[in-house]
Amino acid sequence: MRPIIGIIGSGDNACKKSMYEFALELGDRLVSEGYRIVSGGKGGVMEAVSNGGMNSENYFEGSIICILPGLHKTSANKFCDIAIPTGFGLNRNTVIINTADILIAIGGGSGTMSEISFAWQYGKKVLCVTNFGGWSEELAGKNLDNRNENLLIPVSDIDEIIETLRSFI
Amino acid sequence: MRPIIGIIGSGDNACKKSMYEFALELGDRLVSEGYRIVSGGKGGVMEAVSNGGMNSENYFEGSIICILPGLHKTSANKFCDIAIPTGFGLNRNTVIINTADILIAIGGGSGTMSEISFAWQYGKKVLCVTNFGGWSEELAGKNLDNRNENLLIPVSDIDEIIETLRSFI
Amino acid sequence: MRPIIGIIGSGDNACKKSMYEFALELGDRLVSEGYRIVSGGKGGVMEAVSNGGMNSENYFEGSIICILPGLHKTSANKFCDIAIPTGFGLNRNTVIINTADILIAIGGGSGTMSEISFAWQYGKKVLCVTNFGGWSEELAGKNLDNRNENLLIPVSDIDEIIETLRSFI
């Protein structure tokens, strides 16, 4: 199965222009590497990475998966190939974690915090971008408790992200 | 977005050879029509349709989606492009219903019954195959209650299924 | 732990006066037996049994548990001691099944059908009232598939229900 990269991070309100542009380029690069992208299918970072992926020259149909809180596909952002409407509200966060082979976190408030804590509990690696504040930067390099270690890997530019992904997948 | 056809029906124990072969051919035809397939990712009818789809001459990578009860991708059958491990147990059934644009039911015991009842509650059409018994045949053409009507459409051969899908999608 | 009886059946629209009165008396008797009651916390049969239980002479505080689809306790009917708002939508049905030690089904449409099919899958007994039609009567005495047997026990009056409960608990 083609590897799936999970994207978590700031939603609409907290996603500044520089963060959106970073995520846009990241999406392009991830798709060019042949990865699928999975996210929560809403605004901000989730939209930007999906947008970047879909507008990549190397875009392949089926590469953008959105795992939605609600019951209807129409609630996804417009850069979505495959919508999975769960009807589980915020609990869809764990499905994103379980579907991703590895995650990337950018900025992020309490929703991202819940996702990082679940990734930790399930033993999934999270590349935590340290350029844009939020819980991704705050938790980068930390150990959340003693049931796992070294899962929250600090990264700061896109080349480093791509190389780190290559080393793990 | 490419239409997604949901497959529900008998699992390993109750899937006889004739049912498996019917489902195998159905999977091939669905993929040839350009549809994605979503199922619960386990044995019997789910496996047969996925197997048929993946071995189709017209197979495109990313066409077979498996929404799993457990937490691990390795629990999917081997004909799976995109595994979504929910960790929701039997509650993953509603995610299959919500992800599918239309469903096809073949044979089926109490698990299939729960899926048909959720499809009814969410207003999703189910093509109920009448050749192989089970709850698919038992409920074909019936109204489960008065909150919807005519969602459980009896079908008996693959050409009829494909034509019915075309008329709705 | 005090035994918990699960109540499933017709909601507001499909709960006729005779059914409501039956359920009202049933609730009174269940509480008098010392059982807790768990239901989905909405109208019709769920409300009637809770109402009967709460107005029983033998009512003890904490006997009526409502497992709600939404996020807020205010969505429960007014005969509720302990509200459990799941935010899982219709998936809260499985939590009712798992919380009950044994279930009673009265009338019922597609929602009740899904609950009976989950009770079957989890191996829980359901006393199916045969007086008021619906899926409770339709499925009474049947085997849904071969993974279990004799779980859907036909019952027709309240004395019979109480005696059957006593024999199992």
Next chain:
Amino acid sequence: MRPIIGIIGSGDNACKKSMYEFALELGDRLVSEGYRIVSGGKGGVMEAVSNGGMNSENYFEGSIICILPGLHKTSANKFCDIAIPTGFGLNRNTVIINTADILIAIGGGSGTMSEISFAWQYGKKVLCVTNFGGWSEELAGKNLDNRNENLLIPVSDIDEIIETLRSFI
């Protein structure tokens, strides 16, 4: 409805003797105040508070609710009046948050972190005990993002907890 206090915090491995004793006394006091207690029903802080509550002189039957990750009541600790087996794994954490009117956090690793982040998202207050480290102490008094504020209230002894609860309920 009687108010329900949610207890989150360190499980078996990370619950030291001093923390267990604090939680034991807390459970006793909460029940004496007439509150119900809800927790995840497992070891450590969850067990200690339930144990304290159940052994209180003022204990009333039905005051200890356990919302379990698994499908079976037998997986609860032994200080449990009402077991709610969800079958949703770690996602049962959100049900604890939604069921509690207000929460108390003691110690805690990544599981507690996920619960605090959900409480924040749902707008529920959490009294964060600052005596025993963990994410309860780390996050006490902080704002997780700008969608809410001042929900994570630092507290350091049991009298203060009881008084703070009284002021809010």
